[in-house]
Amino acid sequence: MTYLDCQAFFNFLVDEDAGRLHLNACAGIPEKEARKIEWLDYGVAVCGCVAREGASISAENIFEVPDPRTELVKILWVPSLCLPPFEGWGPPYRYSFLRDKDPDEFLA
Numbered sequence: 663m664t665y666l667d668c669q670a671f672f673n674f675l676v677d678e679d680a681g682r683l684h685l686n687a688c689a690g691i692p693e694k695e696a697r698k699i700e701w702l703d704y705g706v707a708v709c710g711c712v713a714r715e716g717a718s719i720s721a722e723n724i725f726e727v728p729d730p731r732t733e734l735v736k737i738l739w740v741p742s743l744c745l746p747p748f749e750g751w752g753p754p755y756r757y758s759f760l761r762d763k764d765p766d767e768f769l770a
Contacts, residue, residue, distance in 0.1 A: 674709045682701050685702075723741070
């Protein structure tokens with residue numbers, strides 16, 4: 663966590679057989695909450711949208727700005743995030759997002 667300089671991170675891998683994203687690693691949230699997001703469909707939440715669209719998403723002030731893509735991260739107390747697609751790495755494709763230390767903004 664010190665190396666990433668953030669409060670939480672989530673790393674999802676594409677499971678091509680399941681046709682879904684699988685939580686590969688995370689830190690900064692309780693294990694019970696991590697189990698709730700172990701599998702994500704394409705288009706669900708921020709990671710699923712980035713996987714489906716192949717475009718980065720950065721969001722600030724998540725608690726004040728309504729966006730259906732950020733509803734899941736609100737319950738994880740993620741106030742801001744940045745999630746780029748990692749193209750060109752080949753399978754397994756990876757999608758990660760970080761919870762910033764500053765609750766008001768994320769500087770990508």
